[in-house]
Amino acid sequence: MIIDCHGHYTTAPxxxxxxxxxxxxxxxxxxxxxxxxxxAISDDxxxxxxxxxxxxxxxxxxxxxxxxxxxxxAMAHHVGDSMTSLDWSQHCNDLIARVCALYPRHFVxxxxxxxxxxxxxxSCIPExxxxxxxxxxxxxxxxxxxxxxxxxxxPLTDRCWYPLYExxxxxxxxxxxxxxxxxxxNFHATGAHYINAxxxxxxxxxxxxxxxxxxxxxxxxxxxxxxVPYHWGRYRGLAQDLKRPPLDELIRDHVFFDTCxxxxxxxxxLLKVVPVANILxxxxxxxxxxxxxPETGRHFDDTRRYIEAATSMSDADKxxxxxxxxxxxxxxxxxxxxxxxxxxx
Amino acid sequence: MIIDCHGHYTTAPxxxxxxxxxxxxxxxxxxxxxxxxxxAISDDxxxxxxxxxxxxxxxxxxxxxxxxxxxxxAMAHHVGDSMTSLDWSQHCNDLIARVCALYPRHFVxxxxxxxxxxxxxxSCIPExxxxxxxxxxxxxxxxxxxxxxxxxxxPLTDRCWYPLYExxxxxxxxxxxxxxxxxxxNFHATGAHYINAxxxxxxxxxxxxxxxxxxxxxxxxxxxxxxVPYHWGRYRGLAQDLKRPPLDELIRDHVFFDTCxxxxxxxxxLLKVVPVANILxxxxxxxxxxxxxPETGRHFDDTRRYIEAATSMSDADKxxxxxxxxxxxxxxxxxxxxxxxxxxx
Numbered sequence: 001m002i003i004d005c006h007g008h009y010t011t012a013p014x015x016x017x018x019x020x021x022x023x024x025x026x027x028x029x030x031x032x033x034x035x036x037x038x039x040a041i042s043d044d045x046x047x048x049x050x051x052x053x054x055x056x057x058x059x060x061x062x063x064x065x066x067x068x069x070x071x072x073x074a075m076a077h078h079v080g081d082s083m084t085s086l087d088w089s090q091h092c093n094d095l096i097a098r099v100c101a102l103y104p105r106h107f108v109x110x111x112x113x114x115x116x117x118x119x120x121x122x123s124c125i126p127e128x129x130x131x132x133x134x135x136x137x138x139x140x141x142x143x144x145x146x147x148x149x150x151x152x153x154x155p156l157t158d159r160c161w162y163p164l165y166e167x168x169x170x171x172x173x174x175x176x177x178x179x180x181x182x183x184x185x186n187f188h189a190t191g192a193h194y195i196n197a198x199x200x201x202x203x204x205x206x207x208x209x210x211x212x213x214x215x216x217x218x219x220x221x222x223x224x225x226x227x228v229p230y231h232w233g234r235y236r237g238l239a240q241d242l243k244r245p246p247l248d249e250l251i252r253d254h255v256f257f258d259t260c261x262x263x264x265x266x267x268x269x270l271l272k273v274v275p276v277a278n279i280l281x282x283x284x285x286x287x288x289x290x291x292x293x294p295e296t297g298r299h300f301d302d303t304r305r306y307i308e309a310a311t312s313m314s315d316a317d318k319x320x321x322x323x324x325x326x327x328x329x330x331x332x333x334x335x336x337x338x339x340x341x342x343x344x345x
Numbered sequence: 346m347i348i349d350c351h352g353h354y355t356t357a358p359x360x361x362x363x364x365x366x367x368x369x370x371x372x373x374x375x376x377x378x379x380x381x382x383x384x385a386i387s388d389d390x391x392x393x394x395x396x397x398x399x400x401x402x403x404x405x406x407x408x409x410x411x412x413x414x415x416x417x418x419a420m421a422h423h424v425g426d427s428m429t430s431l432d433w434s435q436h437c438n439d440l441i442a443r444v445c446a447l448y449p450r451h452f453v454x455x456x457x458x459x460x461x462x463x464x465x466x467x468s469c470i471p472e473x474x475x476x477x478x479x480x481x482x483x484x485x486x487x488x489x490x491x492x493x494x495x496x497x498x499x500p501l502t503d504r505c506w507y508p509l510y511e512x513x514x515x516x517x518x519x520x521x522x523x524x525x526x527x528x529x530x531n532f533h534a535t536g537a538h539y540i541n542a543x544x545x546x547x548x549x550x551x552x553x554x555x556x557x558x559x560x561x562x563x564x565x566x567x568x569x570x571x572x573v574p575y576h577w578g579r580y581r582g583l584a585q586d587l588k589r590p591p592l593d594e595l596i597r598d599h600v601f602f603d604t605c606x607x608x609x610x611x612x613x614x615l616l617k618v619v620p621v622a623n624i625l626x627x628x629x630x631x632x633x634x635x636x637x638x639p640e641t642g643r644h645f646d647d648t649r650r651y652i653e654a655a656t657s658m659s660d661a662d663k664x665x666x667x668x669x670x671x672x673x674x675x676x677x678x679x680x681x682x683x684x685x686x687x688x689x690x
Contacts, residue, residue, distance in 0.1 A: 186489070186499075187545060188551075196537075196541035199541055203533045233634075289578075
């Protein structure tokens with residue numbers, strides 16, 4: 001089985017964006033009473049949005065299940081206030097739940113959190129509980145910069161995040177560290193802000209004692225860990241100079257990188273320097289890069305091919321990356337996969 | 346000959362920091378008349394600060410000349426105002442000029458610019474001219490984020506930077522894109538802010554038409570180009586999706602990466618994906634990482650070894666990285682090196 005740990009619903013039916021546009025437009029008139037409103041999307045529209053996109057690519061590429069969450073760039077926690085964020089997150093999460101109900105063999109849900117700049121992260125706990133307990137989700141996406149490129153929140157190692165981590169530990173769900181769009185003109189979203197956030201948070205983890213306080217807390221750092229594997233020597237050296245634990249030890253049961261690195265030499269490096277137990281297969285399709293690489297004739301984001309072509313790693317290790325590690329990091333996936341397996345049997 | 350394009354005076358005599366501490370302390374009392382003051386350092390103190398540090402490592406590692414600039418993390422353009430920054434930059438640059446005068450065979454100068462958040466970059470032109478025309482410097486360090494981690498300036502492709510670029514072109518000097526310390530608690534300086542800035546600015550260059558407007562403008566992106574080579578496929582794909590020129594073409598005579606990547610797999614990747622003409626040897630010693638790698642028994646930042654150990658590249662290509670590319674990117678180095686060569690002959 002191949003589990004893709006990183007997929008967003010980037011192809012959601014237009015009605016979702018229509019809702020969002022209206023929600024944002026309504027912010028301009030603060031005197032107007034606010035209502036959560038409805039997102040009118042039929043099951044057929046959901047099917048249509050996936051059949052020629054994620055499902056087609058799953059079939060073509062031979063991947064089985066995608067850990068699926070709302071479109072990351074659209075989370076835009078910096079827009080409006082915490083009520084804006086809550087209404088929007090609930091609609092997005094409900095839509096993911098419908099996707100998973102329609103295609104239980106192909107998608108397992110991860111939620112968007114209703115974060116808002118300056119609002120304590122514990123405000124997200126009820127929505128996390130709803131998604132995990134009521135909708136059957138297995139994790140969440142956590143935005144380390146709800147300001148959208150101004151980086152006004154404390155680091156993820158700050159105690160203000162602890163109530164949320166306590167709930168994650170209690171529910172036994174991990175978080176993928178994932179920023180959203182950037183309203184800072186310096187940062188292109190997928191070409192700079194995403195990658196910077198990955199790098200930034202890794203270094204926060206190196207400096208902090210978060211995993212002493214939460215021995216079972218787990219984070220996935222997407223996009224192959226940002227700049228980290230390329231600079232693995234730098235980070236090993238910094239950890240050593242700063243009297244921090246060796247990286248392998250520090251990340252062991254806590255920090256995992258996905259394989260969203262869109263060329264063979266990058267994947268080769270990742271597989272070479274990062275312990276196999278800390279790598280989860282991911283593609284982020286359809287995501288940041290949708291074209292075909294003229295050098296290979298294949299989609300840039302068809303990351304399964306790079307892993308299979310990597311010569312430095314045994315098949316058993318590859319299976320760890322394709323399946324076993326995801327089961328370990330997202331233990332709640334077992335229940336979802338068991339129903340698939342029953343259906344197949 | 347081996348030219349190290351990336352060295353900072355991180356071991357400057359204590360009197361420099363004493364000056365800086367006093368300058369910062371004086372900012373607390375705005376009513377006090379401001380004076381540039383003096384930095385009292387003897388030639389012997391300069392010699393002592395280098396003999397057991399940069400010069401010793403040059404000898405041990407067999408590198409010849411370091412393109413040398415003030416300590417990057419100490420530029421701290423966000424402290425005080427433009428007068429603070431000008432006084433501080435001039436003292437730091439004068440000290441680099443003294444280093445180069447004492448050791449003309451070993452150091453060639455690059456200047457710190459007196460940037461200040463919100464102040465137009467053209468305010469730096471007189472100091473750039475002084476350093477190049479009067480002190481014999483061959484380039485400058487340009488901080489894309491003078492706010493120190495808040496990213497309040499426009500992208501480097503914005504026209505507000507153009508007057509400075511016009512002067513760089515006129516003087517035929519390149520800029521190394523280099524941030525300073527971070528006053529944003531999210532960003533560890535050398536472990537996140539530096540690398541993020543490299544990644545950020547590369548993507549700005551991908552999106553902008555800067556090099557159409559300045560066909561001879563040249564930038565060095567340090568720290569191996571941040572995350573960019575590791576994500577070369579992502580950037581090739583983004584450029585393609587965004588209808589931008591292919592990366593090789595876009596960077597050809599304009600964007601260069603140094604080799605400050607502190608492990609063999611990282612250097613192997615860099616040499617594999619980035620055109621050889623766009624790579625300059627650099628080590629940043631003594632810089633971010635000062636320890637010895639227990640896996641190799643050598644200093645993490647002894648980057649010459651990684652390049653020499655790389656099997657994918659010919660000796661001629663390596664010589665391009667060690668010497669020829671630096672001569673091309675910093676044409677004013679020829680004069681400095683000619684005097685070395687005369688002295689040797």
